[in-house]
Structures are given as C-alpha cells and as structure tokens.
Amino acid sequence: MIEDDHPVSLLEVRGLTKSFGSARALKGVDLDVRAGEVHCVLGQNGAGKSTLIKTLSGAHQPDEGEIRWNGEQVTIENPVAALELGIATMYQELDVVDGLSIAENIYLGHELARGGVLSRREAAKRTRELMKRLGHPDLSPGREVGSLSPANQQIVSMARALSHDIKLMIMDEPSAVLDSEEVGNLFRVVEELTSQGIAVIYISHRLEEIERIGDRITVLKDGASQASNLPVEGTPTRELISLMTGTDIEHAFPERGEVSADAPVVLEVTDLALGKHFQDVSLSVRAGEIVGLAGLVGSGRSEILETVYGHRKATNGTVTVDGKRLRPGHVTDAVDAGVGLSPEERKSQGLLLEEPIYRNATLATFTRFAKGPLLDEAAERKATEEQMKALELRPAEPNRITRTLSGGNQQKIMLARWLIHGTRVLLLDEPTRGVDVGARMEIYRLIRNLADAGTAILIVSSEIEEVLGLADRIHVIADGRFLAERPATEIDEHGVLDLVMKGSAA
Numbered sequence: 001m002i003e004d005d006h007p008v009s010l011l012e013v014r015g016l017t018k019s020f021g022s023a024r025a026l027k028g029v030d031l032d033v034r035a036g037e038v039h040c041v042l043g044q045n046g047a048g049k050s051t052l053i054k055t056l057s058g059a060h061q062p063d064e065g066e067i068r069w070n071g072e073q074v075t076i077e078n079p080v081a082a083l084e085l086g087i088a089t090m091y092q093e094l095d096v097v098d099g100l101s102i103a104e105n106i107y108l109g110h111e112l113a114r115g116g117v118l119s120r121r122e123a124a125k126r127t128r129e130l131m132k133r134l135g136h137p138d139l140s141p142g143r144e145v146g147s148l149s150p151a152n153q154q155i156v157s158m159a160r161a162l163s164h165d166i167k168l169m170i171m172d173e174p175s176a177v178l179d180s181e182e183v184g185n186l187f188r189v190v191e192e193l194t195s196q197g198i199a200v201i202y203i204s205h206r207l208e209e210i211e212r213i214g215d216r217i218t219v220l221k222d223g224a225s226q227a228s229n230l231p232v233e234g235t236p237t238r239e240l241i242s243l244m245t246g247t248d249i250e251h252a253f254p255e256r257g258e259v260s261a262d263a264p265v266v267l268e269v270t271d272l273a274l275g276k277h278f279q280d281v282s283l284s285v286r287a288g289e290i291v292g293l294a295g296l297v298g299s300g301r302s303e304i305l306e307t308v309y310g311h312r313k314a315t316n317g318t319v320t321v322d323g324k325r326l327r328p329g330h331v332t333d334a335v336d337a338g339v340g341l342s343p344e345e346r347k348s349q350g351l352l353l354e355e356p357i358y359r360n361a362t363l364a365t366f367t368r369f370a371k372g373p374l375l376d377e378a379a380e381r382k383a384t385e386e387q388m389k390a391l392e393l394r395p396a397e398p399n400r401i402t403r404t405l406s407g408g409n410q411q412k413i414m415l416a417r418w419l420i421h422g423t424r425v426l427l428l429d430e431p432t433r434g435v436d437v438g439a440r441m442e443i444y445r446l447i448r449n450l451a452d453a454g455t456a457i458l459i460v461s462s463e464i465e466e467v468l469g470l471a472d473r474i475h476v477i478a479d480g481r482f483l484a485e486r487p488a489t490e491i492d493e494h495g496v497l498d499l500v501m502k503g504s505a506a
Contacts, residue, residue: 037215056076057076086166086167278307292488294474313328385398407434465493476500
C-alpha cells in the first residue's frame with residue numbers, strides 16, 4: 001500500500017461515457033490511479049463497473065471523455081494496445097482455454113520463441129517461476145487447465161497477466177471463487193505487486209476486503225462517479241453504503257408487517273438437542289413471522305437450522321411442521337413437509353455451480369418435472385423463468401451457468417428453489433454472505449415479501465444488526481443454549497452482546 005501523499009498519477013480518467021444503443025452504461029466516470037496503490041472501485045450490480053473495466057482494457061471504446069496514461073492522453077484501441085501500455089485485466093468470468101496446458105494458456109498470443117522456434121522449455125521454466133510467485137509451486141506447467149478447480153484456473157489467469165510487463169492490474173471480483181486461505185494468498189500477491197510500484201484496480205462487493213487491502217476508493221452508481229479518491233482509512237462503511245445505494249443504512253430494512261396472534265404456528269421445535277453443539281432448544285414460528293437467532297459465531301446457530309432440516313440427527317427433542325412430527329435426520333421428511341434450507345456455504349452446500357440456473361432452481365422438485373424416466377426441461381425452464389422475474393434475478397437467462405452469477409443472484413436461486421417447491425418454512429443461514437449492499441437490500445425485501453405472503457422464516461446471521469432489522473422476534477443464543485427471547489424492536493445490538501457476554505438468561 002502507498003502513503004496518502006504519493007505523488008505519482010499513472011492513470012487518469014475524466015468524464016468517461018459509453019452507450020449501447022439507447023442504454024447509457026457510463027454517464028461520466030472520473031478515476032485517478034496512482035502507481036503502487038490498490039484503488040478499489042465499488043458499486044452495485046449495474047453501476048457500470050464492468051463497462052469501465054472493458055473500456056480501460058480496450059474491449060470497448062468510450063463515446064466521450066479522456067484517458068491519460070502517465071500524463072499523456074491515449075486511445076486504447078484494443079486489448080493488445082492495453083497490454084502494450086502495461087494494463088492487464090483479470091475478468092470475473094474465467095478466460096482460460098480448456099484443452100491447453102497451464103504454460104500454453106499463460107503464453108497464448110505471445111508465445112516464447114528462440115530463433116523462430118517455439119521454446120516450450122523456456123515457457124515451462126517461466127511458468128514455474130510464476131506459479132512459485134503466486135504461491136502455487138505445485139501447479140505443473142504441463143497440466144491441462146480443464147482439470148483444475150476454478151480457484152486454480154484463476155491463478156493461471158493471474159499468471160497470464162503477470163507474464164507481461166504490466167504497470168496496472170485490473171482485478172474484477174478476484175476472490176469470488178476463492179476460499180479464505182486462497183484469499184490470503186491473493187492479498188499477498190497484491191501486496192507484492194504494489195511494493196514493486198504496480199497499481200491495482202480492485203473491484204469487489206466485499207467491504208471487509210476493501211478495508212483490508214485498499215488505499216483509495218471510487219464509488220459508481222448508475223454509471224456515474226458518486227465519489228472519487230476516498231481514503232479507505234477514515235471513510236465509514238455507512239458512508240460507502242449510502243453512496244452506492246442512495247439509501248441511509250437505517251432505511252435498508254423493509255418495514256415490518258403485522259403478525260397476527262391468531263396466525264397458526266407452522267414450525268414448532270421442542271427441547272431439541274444435538275450432542276455438545278446445542279441443548280434444550282425450544283422455539284416456534286407462526287405463518288408470516290420472521291424469527292431470528294442472534295449470537296456469536298460458534299454459538300450453535302447453524303447446527304440448529306441443519307438439525308431442524310434433518311441434515312443432522314437430533315439426540316433429543318422434536319420438530320413439527322403444521323402439527324406433523326418429522327423424523328430426526330430425514331431431510332426428505334422436512335422437504336416433503338415444506339421445509340427449505342438456504343445453507344451458510346451456498347456454493348459448496350447448496351448449489352451445483354457448473355449446472356445452469358434452471359437445474360439448480362428445480363433441484364428440490366425433480367419429481368414434478370418428470371416425464372417417465374426423463375425430465376421435462378422446457379417445464380423446468382418455464383418455472384424458473386417465472387421465479388427469476390418475481391425475484392428480479394439478472395440476467396434472466398435460465399440456461400446461464402450458475403458459477404458466473406454474482407453472490408446476490410446465486411442467493412436468489414436458492415430462494416427460487418424453495419418458491420418453486422412451495423415452501424411453508426424457510427430456514428435462512430447467512431442469507432447475505434458475499435452479497436453486495438445493493439443486492440442485500442433486494443434480498444431483505446424478498447424475505448419480507450415471503451413472510452407477508454405467509455411463509456414462516458427462521459433466520460441466522462453473524463451480523464446482529466441484520467437479525468434485528470429483519471426479524472419480528474429473536475432468540476439470543478450462546479454456547480448452544482438459548483438465553484433470552486425478545487421482540488426485535490425491544491432490544492438492540494448492545495443488548496444482545498451484553499446477554500451473550502453474561503451467558504445467562506435475563
């Protein structure tokens with residue numbers, strides 16, 4: 001990271017506009033990137049981030065505005081011209097070529113040759129050096145890229161960019177397919193690049209990443225710069241959210257509906273226990289009610305949801321839905337009774353990332369679409385399209401591969417799955433994890449709409465403010481035990497934490 005008074009301006013963008021037909025994707029973007037800094041670009045889906053990236057990388061030409069490189073105005077006619085300047089781009093959609101080796105992918109288009117003859121040995125040598133630099137010395141230059149995980153394919157994409165003499169690296173949602181250890185390695189590489197004077201434009205919806213790695217921030221909204229060159233240190237998260245959404249965080253949560261005291265109890269949990277994870281859990285959720293579990297990570301919240309769903313077999317207690325007792329440890333019982341679960345780790349536990357949207361959306365309802373031994377894919381797509389429209393899932397392409405969607409749209413697929421199924425009880429575990437703030441508010445609205453339509457919802461979130469903002473009623477939990485039950489309007493975050501720290505019922 002650079003110091004705030006760093007004098008070098010590597011890239012300057014002024015008044016950039018771009019239209020596609022009658023649609024204006026960029027309406028005046030200003031951006032100033034210094035050598036050796038991590039400049040973060042924030043914005044909701046549709047804010048213009050992707051169009052800006054493609055304009056800087058030469059894939060699009062701007063309609064108006066100017067781009068200056070090292071103080072001189074330039075025209076970036078194509079991606080080759082961008083690379084010649086020293087601008088490399090890592091797109092969110094992986095751009096590796098299956099069927100080719102790692103080394104062949106890295107040097108594709110700028111193959112190494114000696115005396116007019118392709119030098120595979122030199123390519124392999126430099127590839128090993130790049131893999132070592134990126135913290136993956138185990139990736140062999142000759143390995144076929146199609147056999148790699150998405151995370152390792154991204155490493156290859158990064159190595160391809162570093163194989164050029166670059167001065168600016170543009171990274172579009174680079175952590176989207178990485179686990180926590182791999183994200184740490186990514187940050188190490190970014191810090192190495194900036195220490196060498198290379199600038200990084202870092203695009204992410206994860207504000208915690210921005211705080212950890214960024215120097216300055218530019219915020220886009222509706223294709224225009226809302227703020228430029230904000231320092232990461234000292235800029236409140238509340239201000240960033242307001243700039244991105246045009247909404248104060250206090251108004252992020254939809255207005256609560258009225259839960260009738262006569263509304264039927266849909267979910268009843270009595271004296272539920274799961275070994276050392278939690279004990280003596282009793283709760284109820286009425287039709288149209290949102291009940292939240294508030295507590296710290298490791299308190300047993302996720303395990304409670306998984307046990308109610310039948311993914312874990314309870315050691316004691318009962319779960320009933322509409323008065324019908326479910327067999328412990330039987331997911332099929334829960335699903336048949338109308339219980340749906342959106343798990344904490346949706347990518348690994350809830351979604352088939354390499355399958356199309358419609359296949360994920362109908363995963364819990366295959367029998368409805370069966371035509372003899374086959375599935376009626378046309379009917380699957382139609383049902384999915386209806387829910388995509390209702391949930392405002394973008395792009396509305398049921399055949400699109402799930403992995404290519406943003407975190408917010410992936411979460412909407414989980415909701416679509418249970419809407420197609422006709423869920424009576426919806427269990428939501430960290431429903432906005434990995435979701436940008438704009439998509440969060442959409443998901444909050446969808447959750448409230450589901451409750452207003454009569455769905456009973458049990459929600460878990462590590463963000464206490466989120467539980468309090470969404471729920472009608474909450475249970476405070478610590479060390480696997482319920483400490484207190486409160487209407488969400490009668491307790492605040494400090495009150496929850498006070499109960500958790502005391503560890504005793506109030």
